Amino acid sequence: MIFSEISLIEVLDLLGTFAFAISGIRLASGKNIDWFGAYVIGLVTATGGGTIRDLLLDVKPFWMLDATYLIITGVALFAAILFKEKLLRLGNTLFIFDTVGLGLFTTVGIVKSFDAGLPFWVCILMGALTGTAGGVIRDVLINEVPLLFRKDIYALACIAGGFVFFLCYQFNLLIPVVEVLAALTVIVIRVVAVKFHIQLPILNLDHTDAKREE
Amino acid sequence: MIFSEISLIEVLDLLGTFAFAISGIRLASGKNIDWFGAYVIGLVTATGGGTIRDLLLDVKPFWMLDATYLIITGVALFAAILFKEKLLRLGNTLFIFDTVGLGLFTTVGIVKSFDAGLPFWVCILMGALTGTAGGVIRDVLINEVPLLFRKDIYALACIAGGFVFFLCYQFNLLIPVVEVLAALTVIVIRVVAVKFHIQLPILNLDHTDAKREE
């Protein structure tokens, strides 16, 4: 990571990584998981989405180029062990970091896929994947049905951000402006959805237990 | 997708994708999963096997080239929400679609790997992987031990299809004929196994609970 004029994005990237790592470490807690396991789950939460994106794009995984993500996750684990409940009481602050991270990661995913020459609907999907897949792997590792599938508007915010990105791009706005608008869309939708408890309907096709007869 | 003379394969591909997506959506139902989650699980069931195959082959994942798979999954979700139990009562029809899809996906996996110059035993494995890995990821996401490991002859049908493929190829049959025979093998074995409840033995090494002491 080079200190340069784009350092605001870097700061947001670090905060987002920290918040994602903390979300992994928090959910690992109380599951009989040791410090090392918590570190791995934090790391996977923070970097899993971008890693799958990079594998699909056939480029070198981003965290191989920059040890920052490993270090930030270490700081997150250290903070979690040191401050325990105090850290958890920062719920709102962490939510803001997490949401900013989601907006940023989604936008990075869109831009990286767009630069790779993929069609717009693949880019939108890759943006959502970048933002959400880490949390899905986290939940698989701690042996839960992914929160993403059960709670709040999360991935849909990423997808809306993707559509805003390509809509603004059509209007020939400057790329940095397009990026900011896409990220803001993700953030605003996520905040509004959580604040007003907006959720999608649960899918329940029947009440018999014939469901696993495939 | 271009409309051309090979449209029968395309129709089968769509039906197979639809059936695989429905199987994901059905199993997601009743697990406190929302519409979006059901869509993702349906999509992963339908495209997961081919995606892992393409990652292993180091080629661009097939669904990035053609939005059909995303759309079909959307149609499957829409149909599931609209028709609910009625859809589930189509059990036999869905089973046929699913089985045809399995035969087709397996054959596509074999051919794609064969064209990539891989040895025959890798191609057979990749065929089985293409047909079955989506269902494994589906079951991991809904937090169950994969059905593939527990029930019916499923992957073995794919592997038998693979052997038939290379056997027929040795006899210099025309490639389209070889493909049809391989797919039919998968379909027939699967249908026979389900009809006559042919299953592999369950593995049970001991009755103590020393098993997780590794």
Add this chain to the structure above:
Amino acid sequence: MIFSEISLIEVLDLLGTFAFAISGIRLASGKNIDWFGAYVIGLVTATGGGTIRDLLLDVKPFWMLDATYLIITGVALFAAILFKEKLLRLGNTLFIFDTVGLGLFTTVGIVKSFDAGLPFWVCILMGALTGTAGGVIRDVLINEVPLLFRKDIYALACIAGGFVFFLCYQFNLLIPVVEVLAALTVIVIRVVAVKFHIQLPILNLDHTDAKREE
């Protein structure tokens, strides 16, 4: 696999693969999983770590070049079915194989990443990933929180082996010597940790059930 002067490494590789496959098959037992499922879980345990490593390195997965790994896993399943409890009573022998395999797989992962020109900290990570990711996938497939995150010093032994590798490399030791020292470090730390029940602390941030409110 070509018989040559490096056959000791090959023998260790086979023993390690066998032990890893057995660990997958053992844990599959008693979970209502059939022979085929046990084979797949054994195979994934033995080859999963190296496969993820090769995907991240963007090289052809190692098991595509050599059917040995498939065959060894078949032998392991056959041995498990044939000898049942007798096999499990070989606990100590299997532990030695498993530990030697861990040391070897870790070192192979480091060397392969190093040859790909990656920075040392990525190589250390890739070594640990090669040694441990198969077991993590195994536990995800049998629907358990990965043992790796809960028990004993395992991945940390791999990481220590990685540091020893690069430390020795700095001192210009011959590469084969560096490799042996790295593998021995992994093996010794693992054996000592298990013998003296050295474990990392469990992470437990709070005692409320607010943890999944994210």
